[in-house]
Amino acid sequence: MLDVIVIGAGPAGVVAALRAADLGANTALITRDEFGGMAANDGPVPVRTLAHAARLIREARQLGLYGIAVSDPVLEYNRLLTRVREVVTDVRAHSVFRGQIDSLGVAVHERAGAARFAGPHSIETDSGLRLQAEKIIICTGGVSRRLTVPGFELTATHSDAWALTSVPSSILVIGGGATGVQVASIFNAFGSQVQLFQSGPRILPTEDEDVSAAVAAAFRESGIAVREDFGDIEAFEKTPTGRRMIFSKDGVRSSAEAALAVVAVGWIANTAGMNLAAAGVEIDHRGFVRVDAYLRTSAKNIFAAGDITGRLMLVPQAIQDGFAAATNAVRGVTMTLGDQVSPIGSFTDPEYAQVGMTEAKARETRDVLTAVVRFNSTTRTIIDGRTAGLCKLIVDRETYRILGCHVVGERAVEIIQVAAIAIAAGMRVDDLAQVPFSFPTYTGILGRVAASAARQLNLKLTWQAHQVEMENEVSYKKP
Numbered sequence: 001m002l003d004v005i006v007i008g009a010g011p012a013g014v015v016a017a018l019r020a021a022d023l024g025a026n027t028a029l030i031t032r033d034e035f036g037g038m039a040a041n042d043g044p045v046p047v048r049t050l051a052h053a054a055r056l057i058r059e060a061r062q063l064g065l066y067g068i069a070v071s072d073p074v075l076e077y078n079r080l081l082t083r084v085r086e087v088v089t090d091v092r093a094h095s096v097f098r099g100q101i102d103s104l105g106v107a108v109h110e111r112a113g114a115a116r117f118a119g120p121h122s123i124e125t126d127s128g129l130r131l132q133a134e135k136i137i138i139c140t141g142g143v144s145r146r147l148t149v150p151g152f153e154l155t156a157t158h159s160d161a162w163a164l165t166s167v168p169s170s171i172l173v174i175g176g177g178a179t180g181v182q183v184a185s186i187f188n189a190f191g192s193q194v195q196l197f198q199s200g201p202r203i204l205p206t207e208d209e210d211v212s213a214a215v216a217a218a219f220r221e222s223g224i225a226v227r228e229d230f231g232d233i234e235a236f237e238k239t240p241t242g243r244r245m246i247f248s249k250d251g252v253r254s255s256a257e258a259a260l261a262v263v264a265v266g267w268i269a270n271t272a273g274m275n276l277a278a279a280g281v282e283i284d285h286r287g288f289v290r291v292d293a294y295l296r297t298s299a300k301n302i303f304a305a306g307d308i309t310g311r312l313m314l315v316p317q318a319i320q321d322g323f324a325a326a327t328n329a330v331r332g333v334t335m336t337l338g339d340q341v342s343p344i345g346s347f348t349d350p351e352y353a354q355v356g357m358t359e360a361k362a363r364e365t366r367d368v369l370t371a372v373v374r375f376n377s378t379t380r381t382i383i384d385g386r387t388a389g390l391c392k393l394i395v396d397r398e399t400y401r402i403l404g405c406h407v408v409g410e411r412a413v414e415i416i417q418v419a420a421i422a423i424a425a426g427m428r429v430d431d432l433a434q435v436p437f438s439f440p441t442y443t444g445i446l447g448r449v450a451a452s453a454a455r456q457l458n459l460k461l462t463w464q465a466h467q468v469e470m471e472n473e474v475s476y477k478k479p
């Protein structure tokens with residue numbers, strides 16, 4: 001019998017196997033597909049590559065503004081997909097994890113078919129592999145949620161969208177969460193006519209309301225038809241040229257058509273066919289594997305990590321989960337993750353990113369102050385012709401600590417990393433205002449917005465902070 005079996009070789013599973021083996025456990029890693037999981041093969045890496053292509057197109061369109069004459073960019077989608085495959089292969093080949101896993105002697109069973117429980121200590125796979133271990137760590141990630149409406153099989157997922165051989169002339173994207181907006185933004189840049197349908201009142205419902213509004217406005221300006229609160233889907237149908245979605249609102253039936261319909265209405269746990277009941281592993285009301293603070297499931301010898309637990313479904317969190325779950329599986333339950341500062345962002349056009357609380361969430365429990373600096377008032381964005389966007393800071397009026405930061409616009413995801421460090425360090429807003437950020441940079445907007453908040457709070461600032469705020473006087477108003 002092995003010490004540890006890890007099921008799933010995404011970021012959570014790979015780090016769990018690595019950590020278990022590093023602690024001396026005789027470990028096996030079983031995965032249905034390729035090493036690397038969603039992150040390397042179907043999520044961030046391929047999507048970022050496509051998003052980079054979308055960025056290059058919009059940058060190429062700016063050349064004329066700077067006196068550089070070229071013809072309009074033309075996308076050869078097949079060549080782009082070749083590039084995506086190259087990048088995925090390259091990233092996988094450079095994975096530091098693979099070498100470490102091999103050198104620590106983990107038995108890796110790649111492309112082993114789907115694994116399922118045959119008992120609390122036993123795993124079997126579609127390929128006929130049977131293994132037993134004292135401890136098992138489930139890291140099988142998530143899958144797109146399916147809808148139970150007629151014709152759903154006519155729709156595509158985000159993965160199908162990346163696998164197309166040509167850019168569709170038009171797309172219906174159903175779902176305005178993180179995945180849906182990425183599909184909408186990328187294919188809009190590639191020239192598809194995009195309609196984005198969101199069942200709730202705003203796209204990106206987990207973002208700060210100002211961010212949702214700014215992204216929706218920018219999407220509309222760039223030609224995406226954003227349709228919030230569109231009603232209930234009744235069915236999908238085939239048309240001579242593509243797909244039709246029939247939906248109704250307040251008793252009124254409507255329809256929308258396009259060459260392709262992509263549904264991105266949520267991400268659910270990948271537990272189907274795993275026979276969790278045979279091991280006594282319970283799921284919660286959303287279908288995710290229920291875990292305690294130590295990532296231990298309802299079966300005492302079985303742990304879970306990553307998307308399968310339904311918490312923050314992102315690569316850094318999956319990695320931390322994998323580390324903690326393996327530590328607890330091998331050493332006994334000692335390690336919890338607690339509250340963490342988790343910057344989140346997406347590489348849409350415009351980019352958006354957040355760290356900490358939204359304004360609405362912060363107001364539930366605290367007396368807060370907000371400050372906003374718009375991109376069109378900072379020097380670097382004017383230089384680069386990227387003036388759409390904003391940076392918003394949420395500050396606790398009692399402690400002056402930064403509770404949240406939200407950015408929409410060029411380099412938003414990079415800007416938010418610095419805000420995350422400030423929050424993780426427990427910085428007061430006047431401390432952030434006094435950091436002499438390089439000029440002219442995108443991140444410099446943090447100094448501006450912090451100085452603005454500090455002034456509203458009547459906090460004393462040094463000359464540096466004054467200088468930062470006055471760097472561009474367009475938006476500077478004396479209190």
Ligand SMILES: Cc1cc2nc3c(=O)[nH]c(=O)nc-3n(C[C@H](O)[C@H](O)[C@H](O)COP(=O)(O)OP(=O)(O)OC[C@H]3O[C@@H](n4cnc5c(N)ncnc54)[C@H](O)[C@@H]3O)c2cc1C
Binds near residue numbers: 008140158179270307
């Ligand atoms: C379009 C898209 C874009 C994203 N962009 C980002 C981003 O920019 N930044 C970010 O941080 N996160 C992003 N994510 C989320 C990120 O990909 C996930 O949070 C992360 O991959 C979760 O890691 P995981 O190890 O839990 O699961 P996964 O990466 O999903 O890995 C699961 C593994 O389990 C295996 N498996 C599944 N079922 C079985 C079974 N029955 N038996 C054996 N093996 C099985 C699979 O083959 C796979 O190897 C994105 C996701 C999507 C869909």
